[in-house]
Amino acid sequence: MIMTKRPLLLAGILCLGMILPVPAATSGEAVAPEVISLMGDSYFAIPAEGEALAALQQDLAAAAAAFADGEPTAEEYAMLGRRLAYLWRYHEAIAVYSRGMRNFPDAAMLYRHRGHRYISVRKFRLAATDLARAADLKKDDFDIWYHLGLARYLLGDYDDAWDAYQRCMTTVTDDDGRVAVSYWLALTGFRRQRPAEINAVLGTIRPDMQVGENEAYYRLLRLFKGDFTPAAVQAWAADSALNTNTCGYGMAAWHLFNGRTDEARKLLTDIIADPRYWPAFGFIAAEADLARRQPADVALPTAREEIPTDQWHDAANRLLRRWVTAWNAYDLDRAAALFHSGADLTYISSEKAGILQGWPAVRELHAGFGFVPGGADRLSRLWVDDTTLHLCGTAVVVAGRWHFRRADPAAPPQAGPFSLVLAPGEGRLLIGHAHFDNDPAAENVE
Numbered sequence: 001m002i003m004t005k006r007p008l009l010l011a012g013i014l015c016l017g018m019i020l021p022v023p024a025a026t027s028g029e030a031v032a033p034e035v036i037s038l039m040g041d042s043y044f045a046i047p048a049e050g051e052a053l054a055a056l057q058q059d060l061a062a063a064a065a066a067f068a069d070g071e072p073t074a075e076e077y078a079m080l081g082r083r084l085a086y087l088w089r090y091h092e093a094i095a096v097y098s099r100g101m102r103n104f105p106d107a108a109m110l111y112r113h114r115g116h117r118y119i120s121v122r123k124f125r126l127a128a129t130d131l132a133r134a135a136d137l138k139k140d141d142f143d144i145w146y147h148l149g150l151a152r153y154l155l156g157d158y159d160d161a162w163d164a165y166q167r168c169m170t171t172v173t174d175d176d177g178r179v180a181v182s183y184w185l186a187l188t189g190f191r192r193q194r195p196a197e198i199n200a201v202l203g204t205i206r207p208d209m210q211v212g213e214n215e216a217y218y219r220l221l222r223l224f225k226g227d228f229t230p231a232a233v234q235a236w237a238a239d240s241a242l243n244t245n246t247c248g249y250g251m252a253a254w255h256l257f258n259g260r261t262d263e264a265r266k267l268l269t270d271i272i273a274d275p276r277y278w279p280a281f282g283f284i285a286a287e288a289d290l291a292r293r294q295p296a297d298v299a300l301p302t303a304r305e306e307i308p309t310d311q312w313h314d315a316a317n318r319l320l321r322r323w324v325t326a327w328n329a330y331d332l333d334r335a336a337a338l339f340h341s342g343a344d345l346t347y348i349s350s351e352k353a354g355i356l357q358g359w360p361a362v363r364e365l366h367a368g369f370g371f372v373p374g375g376a377d378r379l380s381r382l383w384v385d386d387t388t389l390h391l392c393g394t395a396v397v398v399a400g401r402w403h404f405r406r407a408d409p410a411a412p413p414q415a416g417p418f419s420l421v422l423a424p425g426e427g428r429l430l431i432g433h434a435h436f437d438n439d440p441a442a443e444n445v446e
Contacts, residue, residue, distance in 0.1 A: 032405050032413065033383055034088055035121050035278065036328040038291035040321030042383045043278040045088035059083050074100060074107040081113055088279060090117045091379060092409050108137035112144045119151055120279050122287070123377045127151040135167075142171040149184055150281060154288045158191040175209040183217035183250070186224055190257035198224070216243045220250035242277045249282035252289070265290075291325075298322070298429045313389050315429045316396040316422050320387065323420075323431070327382045331375030335366055339431045340423070348435040350416055362434075379407035384418070395432070396422040402436060415439050 033042035048056055060083040067080045077100030084093040097114035104110060115130030131148035138144060145168035152161035165185045172178045182201050189198035202225045211218045219236060222228050230251055237243035252267035271286040278284075298319045307315075319338065326334035339345055339359055347356040349365055356362050370376060387400030398420040405413050421433035 030385060030401070030403050030415065032403070033381065034090055036324060036381050036383055037272075037278070038122055038287045038325065039272065039294070040324040040328075041272075041275070042385075043275055045090075046276075047086065047088040056083075056087050060087060072100070072103075074104040074110060077104070078107075078109045078113055081110075081117075085113075085117055085120070090120045090279075091407070093117050094121070094379065095407075095409055106137055108134045108141070108144065111137065112141070112147065115151065116143075116147050118377075119147065119154065119281075119284065121379065122284065123379065124151050124154045124288075126377045128155060128157075135164075140171055142168060142173075142177060145171060146181065146184075149181075149188070153184065153188055153191075154285060156191075156288075156292065158188050162188045162192060162197075176212045176214050178204065179209060179211050179214045179218045179221065183214070183221055186221060187250070187253045190253050193257075216246040217250070220247060220254075223251070224254055241274060242280060245271050245274070245277055245280055245286070246282040249286050252286065265293075294322075309391055312391050312396055316389050316398060319422055319429050319431070320384065320398055320420070324382065324384060328380075329375040330369070330371045330378055332363065332366060332371040332373045334375070335371060336363065340425050342425075344432065346433045348437075350436040350438045381405045394424060396429075398422060 031044065034045040035043040037043060047053065060080075063076075063080045063083040067076050072080075077096055081093040081096040081100070084090075084096060094114055094117050097110045097117070100107065100110045101114070111130045111134035115127045115134060118124070118127035118130060128148065128151040131144060131151055134141070134144045135148055145164050149161045149164035149168060152158075152164055162185065165181055165188060169178070169181045169185070172181060182205060185201045186198055189195075189201060202221060205218075205221045205225060207222075207227070209218065216237065219228060219233050223230065223233050233247050233251065234244075237247040248267045248271045252264040252271075255261075255264040255267070268286045268290050271283055272290065275283075298315050322334065323338055326338060336359065339362060341359045343358045345358055345362060347362045347365070349356065351369075352365060356365060370378065382402065382404045384400050384402050387398060390397040390399075400418060401415060402418045403413060403415045405411070416436060416438040418434070418436045420431055420435075422429050423432040424430070425432075
């Protein structure tokens with residue numbers, strides 16, 4: 001593989017020895033997804049196109065120039081991070097905020113913005129920690145409490161989410177803000193199964209409220225009150241993919257509260273089937289709900305001799321996605337559920353010589369990579385592509401390429417071929433053999 005250098009979009013930004021580059025891309029290197037979803041999907045940064053994209057890039061260039069002019073202030077760190085985030089370059093934005101915090105450890109805005117972007121990259125525990133710190137530093141900020149409530153909601157910590165949104169409501173100054181907070185309070189009330197609390201929230205929603213950017217939330221609140229029908233809300237949202245996602249999630253939460261599980265699941269599934277707005281809060285919440293309800297393993301529906309080829313392939317694809325999810329969550333429990341537990345399990349690692357035999361040895365390898373029971377929030381990303389599936393009797397051979405990027409945007413990527421042998425065990429499809437290799441060391445060409 002021949003590596004060539006590409007000009008840096010942020011070339012010339014130097015601060016205390018720090019260079020802020022775009023992650024290196026070469027002619028033979030796969031484009032890195034910005035996010036690996038909670039369901040194992042790869043999502044890429046596609047924030048805009050044409051003139052809108054050019055304007056965002058110009059804004060980034062202006063922020064970069066201000067950042068490079070002298071010693072950056074906390075505000076200039078925040079602005080540079082925000083301009084990167086508007087281009088959906090969330091990992092780079094997080095790196096900028098993190099560097100700013102080293103120089104300005106008490107700058108609430110840096111914790112607030114980094115917490116928001118931890119939500120964007122599906123690292124909810126890190127988000128909640130940052131936003132709680134921001135709230136300690138600045139106790140009366142609407143955005144801090146709003147995003148802290150969301151981070152806790154996405155974690156399933158509904159009692160603390162309720163408290164954060166109640167605190168947020170004390171900072172509200174207009175109808176638009178009241179509607180936004182009321183919407184998430186209502187959804188949190190649904191999850192807490194507190195009808196009296198929900199009715200108290202809905203009682204503050206009036207037909208004459210002056211609402212701007214939160215029109216979708218307003219219509220959903222009026223749906224919850226009984227002012228609108230689901231069909232009317234869906235018809236209003238139909239012209240906008242973003243509004244369709246937002247309204248779809250609100251209706252799904254409403255259906256769940258009222259015991260209509262099938263209707264809710266269909267709406268949630270429809271949302272994540274259209275990933276154009278994967279950074280939107282409704283999309284992320286749908287993803288979190290589905291991931292929370294996803295079974296830990298891939299069951300085989302009938303006796304293995306009776307399973308059609310397409311069902312084998314579907315089960316294999318679902319297992320592969322769960323393996324990707326387990327890796328990005330660094331979750332030892334999820335990984336354990338994917339492998340055969342007997343001594344016949346074999347594993348060839350790209351990082352360790354020889355053949356590992358049995359789950360205890362494979363478990364130790366994963367622990368060495370940083371896997372822990374219940375998972376850990378890390379900003380590195382692993383994904384796979386160029387995958388093929390081959391049915392061999394009652395086993396499926398999966399082959400493809402793995403890619404890995406570390407949290408540091410400037411760190412070199414890793415990649416290589418892999419193969420998995422998936423075989424039934426205890427009524428489930430499980431990994432019986434895994435083999436990972438590294439690409440040969442690349443030659444740098446000036």
